[in-house]
Amino acid sequence: MTLELRNISWSVGFKKIVRDVSLRVEQGEFLGIIGPNGSGKTSMMSVLAGIRPPSDGMALLGDQPMRKVGRRNLARRIGFVEQQADTSDRITVHEAVSLGRTPYLSLLSPWSAIDDDIVTSALESVGMGNMADRIWHTLSGGEKQRVHIARALAQQPDYLLLDEPTNHLDIHHQLGLLELVHALPVTVVAALHDLNHAALFCDRIAMMDGGKLTAIGTPSEILTQQNLRDVFGVEADIETQSDGRCHIRYRVRNQMGVQTKKGRVA
Amino acid sequence: MIALLSFLPGRRTSAAFAALVLLGLSLAFAASVGETSIPVQTVMSTIANHVWGAGYDVDPIDAGIVWNYRLSRAVVAASCGAALALSGAVLQALLRNALADPYLLGISAGASTGAVSVAILGVGAGMFGLSVGAFIGSVVAFAFVSLLALQAGRGTGAIILAGIAGAQLFNALTSFIVTKSASAEEARGIMFWLLGNLSGVRWPDATQAFPMAIIGLLVCLWHARALDAFTFGRDSAASLGVPVRRVYVILIGISALMTAVMVSIVGSIGFVGLVIPHAARFFVGNRHGLLLPLSALIGALFLVGADVISRVIVPGQVLPIGVITALVGAPAFALILCHGRILR
Numbered sequence: 001m002t003l004e005l006r007n008i009s010w011s012v013g014f015k016k017i018v019r020d021v022s023l024r025v026e027q028g029e030f031l032g033i034i035g036p037n038g039s040g041k042t043s044m045m046s047v048l049a050g051i052r053p054p055s056d057g058m059a060l061l062g063d064q065p066m067r068k069v070g071r072r073n074l075a076r077r078i079g080f081v082e083q084q085a086d087t088s089d090r091i092t093v094h095e096a097v098s099l100g101r102t103p104y105l106s107l108l109s110p111w112s113a114i115d116d117d118i119v120t121s122a123l124e125s126v127g128m129g130n131m132a133d134r135i136w137h138t139l140s141g142g143e144k145q146r147v148h149i150a151r152a153l154a155q156q157p158d159y160l161l162l163d164e165p166t167n168h169l170d171i172h173h174q175l176g177l178l179e180l181v182h183a184l185p186v187t188v189v190a191a192l193h194d195l196n197h198a199a200l201f202c203d204r205i206a207m208m209d210g211g212k213l214t215a216i217g218t219p220s221e222i223l224t225q226q227n228l229r230d231v232f233g234v235e236a237d238i239e240t241q242s243d244g245r246c247h248i249r250y251r252v253r254n255q256m257g258v259q260t261k262k263g264r265v266a
Numbered sequence: 267m268i269a270l271l272s273f274l275p276g277r278r279t280s281a282a283f284a285a286l287v288l289l290g291l292s293l294a295f296a297a298s299v300g301e302t303s304i305p306v307q308t309v310m311s312t313i314a315n316h317v318w319g320a321g322y323d324v325d326p327i328d329a330g331i332v333w334n335y336r337l338s339r340a341v342v343a344a345s346c347g348a349a350l351a352l353s354g355a356v357l358q359a360l361l362r363n364a365l366a367d368p369y370l371l372g373i374s375a376g377a378s379t380g381a382v383s384v385a386i387l388g389v390g391a392g393m394f395g396l397s398v399g400a401f402i403g404s405v406v407a408f409a410f411v412s413l414l415a416l417q418a419g420r421g422t423g424a425i426i427l428a429g430i431a432g433a434q435l436f437n438a439l440t441s442f443i444v445t446k447s448a449s450a451e452e453a454r455g456i457m458f459w460l461l462g463n464l465s466g467v468r469w470p471d472a473t474q475a476f477p478m479a480i481i482g483l484l485v486c487l488w489h490a491r492a493l494d495a496f497t498f499g500r501d502s503a504a505s506l507g508v509p510v511r512r513v514y515v516i517l518i519g520i521s522a523l524m525t526a527v528m529v530s531i532v533g534s535i536g537f538v539g540l541v542i543p544h545a546a547r548f549f550v551g552n553r554h555g556l557l558l559p560l561s562a563l564i565g566a567l568f569l570v571g572a573d574v575i576s577r578v579i580v581p582g583q584v585l586p587i588g589v590i591t592a593l594v595g596a597p598a599f600a601l602i603l604c605h606g607r608i609l610r
Contacts, residue, residue, distance in 0.1 A: 046501065049505055050505075051501055051504035051505050071504070071507045071508065071509050072507040073507075074507065075505060075506050075507030076507070078505070079505070080501075080505035082498075082499075082501055082502060082505075085498040085499055085501075085502050086498070087362075087497050087498050087499075088364065089497055089552045090547070090551065090552065091497060091551065091552050095551070095552070095553065096497070096498075099494060099495055099497060099498075099502075099506060100506070102491055102492075102494070102495045102506040102507060102508065103506060103507035105491055107488075148498075155506070
């Protein structure tokens with residue numbers, strides 16, 4: 001089973017958001033997608049998840065074009081957690097996670113005890129086994145995100161795709177969520193904003209800029225001073241830690257001249 | 267809890283059976299109440315005579331009132347209430363908007379334009395009646411709104427805005443025709459029709475409305491899980507394996523068709539499509555496998571009841587049913603709204 005993009009482009013109207021991206025997701029890896037705002041990460045993720053057909057090129061799952069695989073089969077293989085998906089409906093956590101069973105249910109195969117077990121274990125694997133009866137809108141941001149991941153896990157996917165899963169979470173929950181995802185026995189593709197998180201958790205990183213995939217490789221290959229300057233427009237020092245992971249220390253230009261509302265920083 | 271229990275087949279069957287009994291009783295009740303009160307026993311005998319030729323001895327005048335006037339009318343009211351409530355529930359789920367109702371798609375506005383074109387301008391030269399005109403008008407308006415929504419980018423926001431534009435346009439056309447060409451008498455008649463009116467309804471109307479409501483219910487139930495999948499929006503539904511575009515076309519299409527058929531028979535009865543789904547949600551939550559049938563049931567019961575009230579509340583006069591639905595429905599809904607949280 002492979003997940004692959006071959007020279008795909010994706011446009012809105014005449015504007016090309018994603019251009020000529022080729023990418024092959026390796027089995028079992030944690031692949032990070034980084035890039036500045038508007039670099040096409042979200043669009044590329046939605047093509048990879050099969051919810052948008054590419055306007056050019058091919059998106060493949062297991063050497064078959066996604067078009068031919070069919071929506072339901074895709075949903076059984078790929079779980080996708082959007083950047084922000086909220087609802088005003090009064091639903092419980094259990095009901096939200098149950099939605100993940102949608103691709104397996106039909107009139108001939110209605111909801112069964114097995115589905116209940118899968119939903120329960122999905123909730124347990126994100127550490128929310130005791131919160132099944134909570135109402136959605138009483139949850140905190142971190143809890144909502146974990147419910148979304150549980151919903152995706154209830155799809156029993158081979159691939160878990162996450163679009164900026166740690167947005168709006170505090171640092172404790174950011175790290176907790178990424179650790180949780182990292183420990184799951186699935187292949188993960190995650191668009192990440194925080195480059196240090198990418199460095200901490202990813203096996204490989206793909207970097208996007210202006211709709212193109214400009215580089216792909218291990219964190220230390222991608223997170224270089226040169227790339228950070230060219231793509232993100234920041235100055236930084238890259239330190240290699242004892243465990244081989246790299247760490248980025250950002251430099252603010254003209255550090256002594258930073259103004260605060262009260263005046264000059266001492 | 268209710269959601270879990272409903273998956274047990276026995277429970278489900280008995281609930282459906284109870285719903286049918288309730289519906290039958292409400293129809294019999296509606297047929298017995300009116301200006302001349304007719305005993306329920308007579309109503310039952312009349313139904314038996316007509317349905318399986320039981321040959322009970324019933325006064326022919328009573329039998330005529332029950333069968334030809336009240337029962338056909340009650341069946342249309344029930345079908346109409348069920349269909350409008352279903353359309354409302356479906357559109358609210360698809361468009362992710364609590365204020366969506368069956369008339370959002372410009373259907374009632376188009377129907378009124380079609381109706382006045384026939385009644386006042388004489389379009390069709392007597393070839394067809396008011397309801398055919400209304401149906402054509404609603405289909406034209408829906409086509410207009412759909413094209414506009416497609417051009418505007420297909421999003422839920424685009425559909426809602428296109429619906430508003432379409433409704434405004436066709437309402438303006440109606441007003442234009444009425445003010446330009448209608449006599450005071452005609453204007454009053456049209457006004458009455460626009461508020462919803464079941465008085466002219468007979469069996470031929472019921473044989474259109476009833477199958478439409480049943481087909482609509484089945485199509486919507488078939489897509490109940492797909493509707494659930496829209497809880498977190500279109501993209502989320504797509505990632506759950508729902509063919510979003512096909513579901514949109516089928517469900518918006520069937521909602522529009524149900525609404526167009528009902529509006530062309532009874533005019534645009536407000537309130538039901540907007541509020542009944544919310545009322546149903548208070549009892550069973552958001553799972554559409556339960557919400558859709560319950561919306562249809564409450565809608566049917568509600569409209570049968572509203573029709574009875576519209577016939578008896580002012581002696582010797584029949585009020586437009588649209589007035590009653592809002593007059594009775596709004597306070598009833600306010601009660602549910604206030605006590606709903608305690609109920610659940």
